[in-house]
Amino acid sequence: MFEFINTLLIGLTSGAIYALMALSIVLVWRSTRVINFAQAGQALASSYFGFEALKYVDSFWLALIIAMVGGALLAAFIEIAFMRVMLKHTTSGPIANVAPIIATLGLLQIIHSTIPMKWGGADVLITPPLSNVGFSIGEETLAFSPMKLAIVMLVTLLLLFFTLIFQKTNIGLSLRASAFSPELARLAGVRVDRIRTLGWAFSGATGSVAGLLLVVNGTGSLSPTSLEFSLLLISGFIAAVIGGLESLLGAVIGGLLLGLVTAFVLMYVSDSLFFIAPFIVLLVVLIARPQGILGKKGGRRA
Amino acid sequence: MSLEVRNLTVSHGAITAISDVSFSVREGELVAIIGANGAGKSTLLRTLSGLKEASHGVASWNGHNLLKGKAESHVRHGVAHVSEGKSVIPELTVEENLDLGAIWRRNKSEAAATKSEIFALFPRLHERLNQSADTLSGGERQMLAIGRALMSKPKLLLLDEPSLGLAPLLVKQIFDAISDISRKYGLSVVLVEQNAMGALKIADSGIVVNLGKIVMTGKSHDLINDPAVQAAYLGY
Amino acid sequence: MHKLSNLVRIILFIVLGVVIFILSNIVDEYRVTQGTTIAAYVVGIASIILLTGYSGQVSLGHGALMGVGGYTAALVGDQAGAKLMGETATGVNLPIPLTFVAAILAAAGIGALLGVAAARLSGPYLAGTTLALAVGLPSVANQFKSLGGEQGLFYIVGDPPTALGEGVTQSKWYFWIAALTTLIAIFWLQNVMRSRYGRIWKAVRGSDVAAELAGINVARAKILAFTLSAGLAGLAGALWAMTIGTVSPSAFQLALSFSLLTGAVLSGVTTLGGVMIGAVILVAIPEIVHSVVDRVGASQTVADNLPSLIVSALLILTVIFVPNGPVEQMRSKSMKKKARHH
DSSP states (O other): OHHHHHHHHHHHHHHHHHHHHHHHHHHHHHHHSOOOTTHHHHHHHHHHHHHHHTTTOSOHHHHHHHHHHHHHHHHHHHIIIIIHHHHHHOSSSTTTTTHHHHHHHHHHHHHHHHHHHHHOSSOEEOOOSSOOSOOEETTEEOSOOHHHHHHHHHHHHHHHHHHHHHHHSHHHHHHHHHHHOHHHHHHTTOOHHHHHHHHHHHHHHHHHHHHHHHHHHTTSEEOTTOHHHHHHHHHHHHHHHHHTSSOHHHHHHHHHHHHHHHHHIIIIIOSGGGTTHHHHHHHHHHHHOTTOSSOOSSSOOO | OOEEEEEEEEEETTEEEEEEEEEEEOTTOEEEEEOOTTSSHHHHHHHHTTSSOOSEEEEEETTEETTSSOHHHHGGGTEEEEOSSOOSOTTSBHHHHHHHHTTTOSOHHHHHHHHHHHHHHOHHHHHTTTSBGGGSOHHHHHHHHHHHHHHTOOSEEEEEOTTTTOOHHHHHHHHHHHHHHHHHHTOEEEEEESOHHHHHHHOSEEEEEETTEEEEEEEHHHHHHOHHHHHHHSOO | OTTOOHHHHHHHHHHHHHHHHHHHHHSOHHHHHHHHHHHHHHHHHHHHIIIIIITOOOOSOHHHHHHHHHHHHHHHBOOHHHHHTTOOOOSOOBOHHHHHHHHHHHHHHHHHHHHHHHHHOOHHHHHHHHHHHHHHHHHHHHHOGGGTTTTOEEOOOOOOOGGGOTTOOHHHHHHHHHHHHHHHHHHHHHHHHHSHHHHHHHHHHHOHHHHHHTTOOHHHHHHHHHHHHHHHHHHHHHHHHHHHSEEOGGGGOHHHHHHHHHHHHHHOTTOGGGHHHHHHHHHHHHHHHHHHHHHHTOOHHHHHHHHHHHHHHHHHHHHHHOTTHHHHHHHHHHHHHHHHTO
16 A cells, blocks of 8 residues: 555656656747757756756755756757757758757757766766655655655646746747747737747756756766666656647646656566656557647647 | 838849839828739738848838838837738637737736727627637638737738638628728728729728739729729729 | 669669778778778668658657667577577577568568557657657667576677688678678668659658648558668668677667767768768767877867767757758759759
8 A cells, every 4th residue: 555655656756857847848849849859958957057056055945046047048048049040041941840859959969978078977966955754654654755745846836837927927928929920929029039038948947947856856966877867858758748748737747647657667567667668658648649638639740 | 100112122032022112101091002913912011011021122111111120120110910811829819819919018008998999899809808719710810810900009000911711791891990990090001902992992092013013003093993903903 | 873774873883882892801900890880870871861851750769770670680690600609599590681681570560560650640749759769669678588688689690601711801791791781772772762652752751731632642651661761770780780799778779869860960861872971970980089089188078978079069060051961962052053054
């Protein structure tokens, strides 16, 4: 019984982090209709920003905020210096669809190669701000700790925050309008280029939270080739696709689903099938609903 | 406040879409631009609203150079463009489409007042306020598109074939609405249309465009009675 | 290069083969080994050119498909070499040509399944699925002991037949196998691309909807492209396995899929003409970087990471400024020139 509950809780917590990653991917998709494969790399880089920040400040939460700002700036920089140039040059031609995918993958590789040059390839440590010791109920220890609780709460907060922004504010309206119809948005006076950069900045900030939370959810160690980040890249993306790419809620559902499934596979099935589980989940979802769980039928594709 | 266009030339690659076009629109004047499909009328509007670059010439509204700067800056100078075909954002609701029109305006209460005026003009929009725009009929979409343009409190309205694809009864409604609006708000209007008769009937003056060049201008009344125009565009 | 008759092409390929043969006897051992790697990359890159450049689909999982080919080769191939090393020979001990065919078929089979899914998915969804495959499939090998787990399996082709004489070393032998296989594969692929199928794929790449309206069975075309492309990747995997001598999950990671994509873009993803360019770059850059780093004396981490940094930067620059690749770019320049002179 406790095993079941523990698995559930572990799955929820990692699922929440995947959800956050998926959120950042959906944010970019919804504001510029590009899948940013470099997202996890940016999250990795932002985690290193956080690590640097911790050399100067004591509070993890402050470092988190600094990392968010860093992540947002990095993303904005990528959008301005890189994506705009790329989109201008590749709107036509046979590989117009594929070019952004390949380019962001290239960017991912660049980030992955540059990080070790600055911070070395070995593990660095980030101490979690809250205890990772599980709450006790009677004699049993839950796989749920103050740290994990904080993670779940933070993710929920961010989700609410972004939903509010997208649905209830003028900025959100501008973001959505720019994504659906950049031309009409321009005619209405929306500064589409700036709004796009803002969308990327939001996603960069979200991604950096996902990265840092990933680190403190685990052992606290961070390295460029860390397994967890590879998993984050894939899971975040798969979660976004499962959720349908169109809604923030979908991203969260996708993330939680993936987190739960992988946790249960790990606990009840086998260790090694851990990596193929996301693929199976993805296949199942896409076969049943090719547009993703909350995606819109037949409408927008790549 | 007037629209001045001088020697405007616009090319698509090797093809010249508009050649040496000059005309002006006074304050409060409704000018109809008629011509066959592909004559360059849409390109003209797109150039005036900043979506397309001009190769030569001058176009200014109220002293503001329309050929320079990004498209999104023109609305701040009172220029609103209702494009042909896809003129609303189907994924947004009716209200969101309208709000989008006023998004650059600082005075939110004035914007709200404009919204009420638009509801008075097009009650159907108020009925469908929270519906997604893709559920609207063709006529309702045109009303929404015009409504959105009005939300930006324009002084110059560029309309690209508003009657396209609409049933005859709706066509009359739209033209009546355009006429009323321009009179009520004292707008300068450039009305591009294939429906020459409908456009000329509500216009003060007209311009006939063929293959990117102006071939005839005059008071709308004169154009309606001109035999050449009648033969070519009015179906007589 | 593109409107030659079949006879001329066959002759050209034979000449190319002879040139390669002569070269292999001139250059030193190390280069010959590199040549084998280049050959494997050429086939792998060609598979991407077919899939992405011709039929417009994207796959991040071709590294895993190479793995399928490699593992198949290890399982059914001639293990005489393994016996020599005292390892227990597994598998069926098929001769090389049959081994390669088996690798192609196995990968093509998976490709067909993937293709069925791919036909229903577009851009990002397809990318995600293949990404998941790329990460998931290698780990399956860990699960089953018969697949060698983390250590993997051996695939040792063994020594060249004595009939060829003394001068033929093992690396030369491998190189000739790889080069011959590659020449045949590329020739075949070129045939396919010039056929009706090539035109159908190009139509599909341009626009699904337009192709459908023109009467093309889009789904079938896409699945076919995926299947053939996967088969090629499987062949590349078999060559890869032969070069390295072992297959293991770590040899077929996501990075390999990235390399194939990179090589394809650098070669010019829409045409076979430049397929060597990407392969050579992928092999040459690490070496150039290492020699530069050795001379300059930079740190180890720089040395380790600089190759992929440079290759990725090249990739991005190519995608932005020369998206159709150098060969296509030159072709359209010369066509424009011709048009102007008329």
